[in-house]
Amino acid sequence: MKIKEALKQLSKHHNIVQQTLDVYSIEVQLNNDEQQRIIVAIKEIDGETYLTDYGYSCQYTNLNEEEIKKICKTFDVEFNNYAIQCKYEDEKDLANIIKCINKIL
Amino acid sequence: MKSLSLIKENSKNYDKLRNEMIKEAEHKFGKNIFTDFQLPIDFSLNNLDDSIFRNRTTQTLPLPYSNEIFELLKKMPKKAINDVYNFNNKGYNITGVYLIGKYDNKPVLFAFNICRFLAYKDYLNFSIKLDVCVGGKTWLQLLRLDSYGPSHPNYFQNKKVCQKESEVQYVKTPHLHINSQENEILTHNIIDYSPAIELDFNFENFRSDDKTLLKKCFEYFKKYANIEIAINKKIENDYHYDFNNPLYDYSKISQVYSVKEFCK
Numbered sequence: 001m002k003i004k005e006a007l008k009q010l011s012k013h014h015n016i017v018q019q020t021l022d023v024y025s026i027e028v029q030l031n032n033d034e035q036q037r038i039i040v041a042i043k044e045i046d047g048e049t050y051l052t053d054y055g056y057s058c059q060y061t062n063l064n065e066e067e068i069k070k071i072c073k074t075f076d077v078e079f080n081n082y083a084i085q086c087k088y089e090d091e092k093d094l095a096n097i098i099k100c101i102n103k104i105l
Numbered sequence: 106m107k108s109l110s111l112i113k114e115n116s117k118n119y120d121k122l123r124n125e126m127i128k129e130a131e132h133k134f135g136k137n138i139f140t141d142f143q144l145p146i147d148f149s150l151n152n153l154d155d156s157i158f159r160n161r162t163t164q165t166l167p168l169p170y171s172n173e174i175f176e177l178l179k180k181m182p183k184k185a186i187n188d189v190y191n192f193n194n195k196g197y198n199i200t201g202v203y204l205i206g207k208y209d210n211k212p213v214l215f216a217f218n219i220c221r222f223l224a225y226k227d228y229l230n231f232s233i234k235l236d237v238c239v240g241g242k243t244w245l246q247l248l249r250l251d252s253y254g255p256s257h258p259n260y261f262q263n264k265k266v267c268q269k270e271s272e273v274q275y276v277k278t279p280h281l282h283i284n285s286q287e288n289e290i291l292t293h294n295i296i297d298y299s300p301a302i303e304l305d306f307n308f309e310n311f312r313s314d315d316k317t318l319l320k321k322c323f324e325y326f327k328k329y330a331n332i333e334i335a336i337n338k339k340i341e342n343d344y345h346y347d348f349n350n351p352l353y354d355y356s357k358i359s360q361v362y363s364v365k366e367f368c369k
Contacts (some may be wrong), residue, residue, distance in 0.1 A: 020229055021309070023313045025253075041229075043225070045225075054224075059195055059197065081224040082197075083224035
């Protein structure tokens with residue numbers, strides 16, 4: 001999905017912030033804790049829209065690389081050089097990446 | 106309790122909180138923690154390694170330095186004293202260098218680093234950080250510039266705490282976190298939040314692969330914190346940044362020399 005269409009869909013339920021001309025983000029709460037928030041970036045890679053944590057989870061977790069990869073697989077999320085990322089098609093992809101980050105942190 | 110309510114509550118008890126926090130810090134780190142920011146006379150560069158840059162340091166206790174000392178540390182001219190540490194860690198490229206300032210003819214040690222995420226061919230996600238060594242061994246984060254983040258709430262307007270949620274404005278990226286006395290005291294019990302100020306430029310009109318994002322922030326930070334280092338043009342590339350300091354004598358790299366000598 002092109003980023004324009006993805007932003008249109010996501011903006012129905014989320015507050016989108018423009019970071020740069022080509023990257024947007026949404027802020028999500030972790031574990032229903034108002035004080036634990038994380039930013040999920042929305043960016044277009046090769047014509048598809050991706051959601052990514054920009055390496056945040058891996059930097060702040062005590063888990064090792066193998067353990068992180070295992071969790072990512074469970075939630076159908078990719079591990080790309082310490083970035084947690086997934087292709088965006090609909091709301092369930094966002095839910096999956098949040099669940100995955102929750103589990104890693 | 107919401108962050109704003111906590112800050113308002115802290116603001117009401119400001120003096121009491123400050124005294125309590127100072128006592129607690131003195132108990133943990135020693136009586137002179139708020140005055141002893143110069144290095145011990147026998148300190149040697151041999152004692153330095155890359156651990157400050159390699160390990161994520163979390164400040165376990167707020168250290169409310171007086172605004173005078175904070176300003177003094179911020180404004181003090183700082184020069185690089187060692188060759189840089191440059192390595193990759195968990196998907197980040199980290200470039201760090203130790204800096205020395207001088208106060209009352211004695212050295213003050215700082216650690217400066219740029220941390221940049223490598224997974225994407227862009228320059229959106231990086232941070233620039235300056236820590237100061239206090240009491241000869243405790244690291245205190247003074248400043249941190251974040252290039253990337255959400256609409257960061259700013260609970261202060263005209264240096265006063267906002268009274269209503271509707272008054273809270275949002276800081277754009279990049280932004281600068283300042284660990285001044287006021288910030289340490291007012292936000293000490295708010296998890297994962299430290300106040301930030303907006304810079305006089307933001308990234309909304311740049312593409313994320315624009316190298317000037319990092320350069321602009323680096324130049325801003327350097328000027329703000331009075332740091333005398335420069336990006337080394339010769340080795341600049343997509344993934345590695347290094348610095349050269351025109352004041353640093355590279356012929357001395359292999360020599361062991363004390364900080365005391367540097368400050369003569």
